[in-house]
Amino acid sequence: MPVSADETVGNLAMRDTVLTPAGIEGLQESSSIQNVKAQEVISRISREELEDRFLHLRDDHILLKQHANKQEEKIKRMTTKLMRLVNDKRKCDQAGYGPKRLGQALEMEDMIEHLRERVRELEKQNESLHNKLISTKQQLQIQGHRPCLYSSIQSRVNTGLKKESEAAGMPEHTKKGMRFQSLEVRSSDLMLSKYGPSLLEDSRAEIRNLETVIESQRKQIEELYHAREILGSQLRRKEKEIEESTLQLKEQDTASQRLNIQDNVEMIKVRKQLAERTNALSAMEGKFLQLQEVTNLKTNHDALLAKGDELNIQLKEERLKCFHLQKELQSVTISNRRTEELQERINDLEKENELLKENYDKLHNSVFSLPHEQQWRSKEQQLKLQIAKLETAIKIDLADKSEILDKIKVERDQKEKLMQDNKDLQLRYLEQKQQLDDLKNQDKDVDVTELNETLFQIKDRKQQKNVDLFFLEKVEDDVHKDLEYSMQELQLTHAETVQELEKTRSLLLVQHKISRDYQNEVETMTRKMESLQKDYELKLGQYTHLLDIRAARIRKLEAQLRDIVYDTKPLQSRPEVLPSDPVGGFVETVHLERGENLFEIHISKVIFSSEAVHTFGDWEPATFCTYAFYDFELQITPVVHGNIPSYDFTSQFLVQSDDNFFHYIQENGITLEVHRAYGIDYETIASCQLKFHEILENDGKIYNTANLVGKTGHIQNYGTVEYWIRLQVPMDQAIIPYKQRSKALGYITPSFKGHEQPSKVCLGLYLTPALKMKQHAAHAHKRVSFLDLSTKQMTVSISVMHAEEAKQLSADKGKEMAEEIQQEKEELSHLSEEQLADKTLITSRDETEIIEELDPEEDDAVESIKTDSDDCIISSPVSTNIKQLSQSMHVEKIRIKITSLGLTESRITADETIQQLFVECRLNNFLAEETPLSLPKPTGGQRIHYNYSTVINVDKEDNHAEREYLKSILVKPDLSADSLKFTVVSDPPEDEQDLECEDIGFAYVSLKEIFQKQRDIIEQDIDGKF
CATH class of the missing domain: 1.20.58 (Methane Monooxygenase Hydroxylase; Chain G, domain 1)
Structure with a gap:
């Protein structure tokens, strides 16, 4: 196998040798002797052995080459990691953080690389095994279709081969292969008649071996089934034991909680005072520390400004000096050129002077000669x-x-x-x-080249x-020349x-x-x-007008749906005054958001019975009441003295009108406890239950009394409690927005999940709070298409039902629904292709990937559809026998996607050494990611597409530490700490691996601005500095 070969190559020991001149001469002599001996040995060895040795050496050479390539790749990775480590260490030292995060990141990267290599090896092994399986299947088929040598004798054992009579009864299209086999049988009868009995015995032995193997495998399967049943029974027993233990633990917890509640009610006020004082003290300390930091920063800032001014002054002085020196240099060069020119002129004048002297001497000699004077005159x-x-x-x-x-x-x-x-x-x-x-043919008459010549x-x-x-x-001057x-x-x-x-x-x-x-x-x-352009502009104007009208309608509908879903329209309610309210009720107007309601509980008075008054002994006992509603904190009435204490205590609770609240009102109630105060201590003397289910039938108002039951057991009737309960918005009005909201969520939310993370297909950087809820039974069979013609990418995921609900659906119903959904998908895909033909989409991706995360029990019950167009989403959730509305859950995460990279005309485009580019994303020491591939540098205004995305989960339950760390980064006053940094890095080519990775460009995105503006960055270009 290749893996074992690589490991052996990796364990080979290499020896470094250093040769001297004497050693080289000795080696040359020894090599000549060895060549002679080798020729003698080779002449004795046969050709087959030589070929075998050559092939072995070639295989070893290939293995060594592969190992060398792997070592080079490892060295490259280690160099890049080392450079990153050095840079990260410097940044960490400057920022003051420890190297824990770096070590963890390195370990994670090593683990990921190791796992990737392991996956590649396993894929190679899987391919080889798959090829072997195909070859064995082919051999078995060939052996299965082997013709029988003795066609006249009938076989006693049923071998599974078809007889000639069966082949004669088959149709023509199936007889083609059988005719060819019959020809082979005839030819083999002539050639291999001697080997017939041995072949029969071999085939029978193989059949017996196969039967024994099948029987052994059946026995093993039966044993495995038996072991599975035993393990299942053991699992059931363990589950029962665990359930019993959990029930016991719950009972113990409830008992202990009751005792703790009785003990802790006394300390509530003290703890509140303590908490307020500690909060005030911590706030003062925080302010003091902030003031100290501000003062230190101011001093440092002033010092840095002073240093900056000094350096600026020095820089100006140096620039002036450089300017003067450049001027002097220019003047010196000009003066040197002038001196050279003057020197050349002087040399020319000296030569001319010498020539003039010679001509003058000749003239002087010729003039003063007497015999030639007359001739000269003539x-x-x-x-x-x-x-x-x-x-x-x-x-x-x-x-x-x-x-x-x-x-x-x-x-x-x-x-x-x-x-x-x-x-x-x-x-x-x-x-x-x-x-x-x-009109090129007319240009032949006139040759431009001749004209230029x-x-x-x-x-x-x-x-x-x-x-x-x-x-x-x-x-x-030259009169004597030839005119x-x-x-x-x-x-x-x-x-x-x-x-x-x-x-x-x-x-x-x-x-x-x-x-x-x-x-x-x-x-x-x-x-x-x-003329064509005018017609085109007119048509384009008409089309844009129609598209604007359609987009306005879509925006209007989307705004209405968002108002319903996200509760943007406030609900103003006017509280009614009960006739039995002695105080007169609350007259102020309460402003409620959509989906919110105000639940009021009023405890008017307690009337103690004569037996209770007799047990008190004191004619004016000090009493107070406590009760806890829904998930709010404990409510305590004021302490009142008397046998008929009038508390007149009203508590208001701002609640969400959802399925949990309705279920709580219908099924549960609150326990009202009456306590008697003895100074600082107190004693619980009686209690009663207050039910709320009647509020669903009486227009949101109840006025009732409840009987108090004694805690000690001596007195059963302790008296009565007068109370009233009121919902600010009645139930028939409060449930309407909830139904509208659930229906609107079915329209605009393309995915519904139970407990899984939603998969996102998105571009850019944005926070994704994804709502996950079940569809109501009334809307189970509605199929709604929502066409969005905006250019932003939609979020796509697959709806998943709970396992208990999926079990109730039968397989036949699921198949019928799947067929109906498939038909609807085909119809809507044709419709979307015709409607959105004129729209330009992103060319790098024609279809959006859909990640399906379905449980094995839910595959037949649920199906979600995504059409070929990115902008047309059809969602068809299926659910039956759903009695209660599910809770809405929020998944908080940050998704970062690096889509593409484009370069303007700069030194980077002209630099030939920069060939491959990849992008690194970094957020202080919190995040460090990079694109897995380096792509060629774009040219001519083009773009390279990475389509790489990463997710940061920041929910409170599972990722509390990451959330707090991100919060601490964003709270810092340093502006560079809260920005997401994108670095464009040049990857050296394979031919020049001596070079190192170089940072050539930077771009920043401020997370603080995103959180402040509550606006995501989706499909936006970010300008960088190169």
């Missing part, structure tokens, strides 16, 4: 005549040349204008060429001409320029015609485009 006169002639000719030529130069200037200006027009035409031509690809030739000749025209400035040759060259260049300009003019005319045709076509196309 030559001088001839030259003067020639100069005069030449001057006249030059003046004529100069006049002609000035005219030529004027003409050339005019033609040059015209040429520049034509060049500019040509460039503009070329640009227009390129733009029109992209828009009109059909001609223009370049004109420029070159022009430059040569400008160079040649410089001689006009030196005419007076006729220069005039000929000027005439030639002028003629050539005229010819080239005529060619360019003709080319430009052709180009102008083509561009004019293109322009006409472009104008026609633009007119068509404008």
Whole structure:
């Protein structure tokens, strides 16, 4: 197996060797000797052995290579972990937290990596076993269809093979394989007739072995069934014992609680005073500590500001120095260049001076020679005549040349204008060429490359001409040069320029015609485009108007549903005054939210019997009453003296009108106890039960009396208690909002669960309080479709019923409901595809994943449907025989999802070393997560999609410590502590593993703002700093 091979490779010992020059020479000699010996040994070994050894060596090499790759991956992981540890340790040292969280996180990461590797190995083993199973099945099928050698003799044992008579009676489409087998039988009868009896014996032995194996497996199965029954009986016994022990413990707890209540009533007032004083003291201490922290922070802040000012002043000074130094550097470089230029000029002047000296010496020698003086004079006169002639000719030529130069200037200006027009035409031509690809064939008449070549030739000749025209400035100095040759060259260049300009003019005319045709076509196309665009805008306006009307209707309906579900509309109630109330009742107006009610209990007076008065002995006993209602604290009436004490004590309880409260009123009551006070001590003398079930029938009002029963047992009738009970909102009115709310929850909540965590498909960062409740029996068979055309993602989960209710549903009913739901799903999917065809959705995900978490007993009873469209959710919960309404539960959690990453034009997009990117999410030391994969860097405004999400549970029951730690982080005054930090990290490529991971960008999301504004961040882009 590959696992064992890897382990053996991992345990191999490697030896490091260091070679010296002498050792190298010795190795070379020994290697030559060994090569000779190896050749002799190889000549003796056969080819099969050599191939076997080669294959073994190749396998070992592959194993070593795999092990080396695994070691490299481990080294990479360890380096990244080490870098994170160093950074986390620095941050922890700065923040003042210990390394406990880091160690735990590291252990968890190691465990996760180990488990992932183990899962990969098991998947590989599973694949190999699956392949083996397929091969064995094929072999068994081949052996099962093996033809019999003796077809004429009937077998005594029923082997399970079909006979020829059976094959003859089969239809044609099943006989095809049998015909092929019969051919094989004939051929095998001819070739293998000798081996028939041995094959029969082998098959019979195999059959016997299989029968024995089947019998042994049956026995094992029977033994396992018997063991399962024994274990089930043992489990039932243990459950009964546990139930009995729990009942005994409950009885003991109730008895002890009663005793504790009697003991603790005395200490209530003292504890309240103590609690108030301790709270005041703790508040003062907290304020004092906060003041001390504030003072320390102010001092530190002032010191840091002073340091910052000093550093800013120093920075300004350094910048000024740098600026002055740069100016000096520039001036120095300029002066150096000038000195070099001056030095070059000086050198040139020195050379010219030397040449002038030499020419002067020659002239001096030639002038002062007497024999040549007459010749020079005659030559001088001839030259003067020639100069005069030449001057006249030059003046004529100069006049002609000035005219030529004027003409050339005019033609040059015209040429520049034509060049500019040509460039503009070329640009227009390129733009029109992209828009009109059909007119490419017309462009063959005019070759742009030839035109460019001609223009370049004109420029070159022009430059040569400008160079040649410089001689006009030196005419007076170089009189003896050949003027006729220069005039000929000027005439030639002028003629050539005229010819080239005529060619360019003709080319430009052709180009102008083509561009004019293109322009006409472009104008026609633009007119068509404008007309089409106007029609499109009109249609789009109509569609947007219709969509706005539909969205407004949907928002209105959603607002109405939310008002019903989340109780946003307050309910104002006016209390009625009872005629029997001596005080006159409460006249103030009570403001109640939807779903809330005010429950009032009034204890008017107690009338003690004559027997009770006789037992008191004292004519004015001090008495008070106590009672506890629902889940509120204990209520105590004031202490009153007398045989007929009038308490006039009213207690008000703000309750939620839900199934728990209604069940409590219908089934339970309260115990009213009468106590006699002896200074600080007291004694319970009597009690009675107050029932509330009559309030459901008497419009929310009861006025009644109850008989007191003595605690000691000597006196049964202790007297009577007069009381009244009132609901501010009557039951028939209070139950209506509850029914509306449950019905609205059935409309807008797509999932219903019993005790499981809801699975979420969401984008962004937001808190998810998910309501989980059962549907009422009256709405069990309603199927409601709720279409939401907004672009945000909906939450999807699967409804789950309680196990006790799922047992009551039969399998036949569940199948029928499943078929009906499937038909409805197909119809609504077609409808949603037609209605939402024009809507653009996210391309990275066409279908939303639905995580099904169903108990094995509930699979046939419950089904929830999600259509192909992300915005159309159909929920069909099924429930029967539900008598009571379930409690609504809240699951509090924070879900963080990293959807995609996009980069703007920056140094990161231009940097070729950055190839792979992944995102890390961190919240102080509370959370550290990263995307499991690193994706290639996006280019050209594209995005890379991670679709990675993580959940932080912060409920009070199971995750109290995380909740308190998060609360402590958010309460801190430090602004960076309450922000969720997203870090974009570059992962080095596989070819360059020497490089380390580098943080290239950061983005922050403030959790404090989310909690303050009560607004989630869903599918929003967060700008980062790179």
